[in-house]
Amino acid sequence: MGFLDLKNLTKRFGDFTALDDVTLEIERGTFVALLGPSGCGKTTLLRIIAGLERPTAGRVVIEGEDITRKAPEARRLAMMFQSYALLPHMTVLENVRFPLRMAGGDSVARQRERAREALALVKLDPLADRLPRALSGGQQQRVALARAIVSEPRVLLLDEPLSNLDARLREDMQIELQQLHERFGLTTVFVTHDQEEALSLADRVVLMRQGRIERDAGAEAIYDDPGTPFAADFLGAANLLPVTPEADGAGVTLADGQRLGIEGAPALPQGRDLELVLRQEDVGILEAGADPGEGRETLAAEVVASIFLGARVRYVVKVADTELRVLGPRQPVFKPGTRVALAFDPAAIRWASER
């Protein structure tokens, strides 16, 4: 049993099934990303944890207590909204004090003190007396973050925490979130559609697809071995090549009849629609017929396009009618239309299949 248990959660909106029997156990102190394309159910799941949405079936359990039917205001969780949702008529300090004011435990002076401390954590204490609209977007978001952590919630929920920020602010916020997480060990669940965001922030990535969990693994593990074609595609940077396994398991055949030896590659998985996953950083590009080197396998390919990136050249190549992306050195340059060979160590191969 985890700290936060989501058990068989299903949510239907009319005919649409937003969540389909999702079960997830989250340990105390973990930083979990719910990743997926829009409409995959990740936001619905977050809202169900917060209590803003009632599941059609299933249970939400925190610290052993079933809170499925509990109102959001009684759950002692905090959520940071994508639009920040600051109270526009209240000063920054009053916004941050609001959860404490609602809880009503401390004296007003103590509440103010705690709000100031939370503001100091996000380095906004000098702006305590401003109104939210006098702040930049990035500052508003840090106010929202301070407001979310001020009451020391059991779980911190973040809805697309970086999506409204420009590149530089994203990085700042990312660091801010990581530091807060390390310092307080807050159990954090956040929603994102951006694989980079998920991989960089989370300890654990839960990839969702059409209301179900597609893949649930550590950030590095899921990047290294996506497991399914959808995951490989969504996590990016991967080349996918449909293949058919040979009967004896010694090799695979491509759509154009090419054979590839897979000695040294991970064991073939169960499941349909087998695909070979190759990261562009693991693949070298050679003249057709050149010696790939000891223990390396090759695939015949044709250059479709080359993009000069400075230190390296990115090639789009075609293998058995599938386009792949690989990186090559500056020299030699292969012109579009050239026959080339892709060389790689079979140990770098990953498999993906529909399960």
Next chain:
Amino acid sequence: MVRRFPPSALFGGGAVLLVILTFMLLPLAVVIMSSFTASQFLVFPPQGFSLRWYGEVVASTAYLEAAWVSLVLATAVTIASVAIGTTAAIAIQRRKLPFAAAFSGLFLSPLVLPTLIFGIGLLIVFSVYGDGPSLAAIWVGHVVITVPYVVRTVMAVLADADPFVEEAARTMGAGRLARLWFVVLPQARSGIIAGGFFAFNVSFDEAVIALFLRAPGVETLPMRIYGQLEFSPSPEVAAVSTLMIVMTVIVIVLIERFLGLARVSG
């Protein structure tokens, strides 16, 4: 590049604009100018210049009493109208009320129904089931016809407000009343003020319902003006009207200054 209109279109458009402005502003200008006349009768163009009629109005017990009645009435109407209209708008817009569309239509219907018919109906209702015409009856009638303004403005403002603020307040432990007080009412504030302003003005200006439900000895300012025009059209009427215009302008300026008219009406 800016597309240039042909001169004929510019001329035509300008002419239409001029006609519209003329009909909007000229009547007001006529009334204001007539109020400064030195003559005994309401004439245009005014003859000479004098503040005499303002003096007459200020010295007239009938006008002052009528103005006082109208002021009290409009204030009471505004209070009731804002309370009912705001509650209704919040319920329709935010609280997932069943039959929200039907309620919205019901609350807005007095805007399109003929006031005359409503006035007759109200008179019959009060005569059959109540004490007949009275100031209280006028108050009820005015509340009914002014509620739609409040409902409309508050609903419009709430439709623009971020609904996630209320959800955020929920996750921060705010119950229903706390959310109403700390989130929804502040969000509705500018709509409430605008709606209240409309309600006050409509009530202060209203003559049809007031005429149907007038009780002996009770006179509102529009009734007084109407009565005076019918029997002895003196320039006093123009002076009172000018004072009403000035009052309205002052209120608009105050709202603009402290709230911003764009925020209130938009």
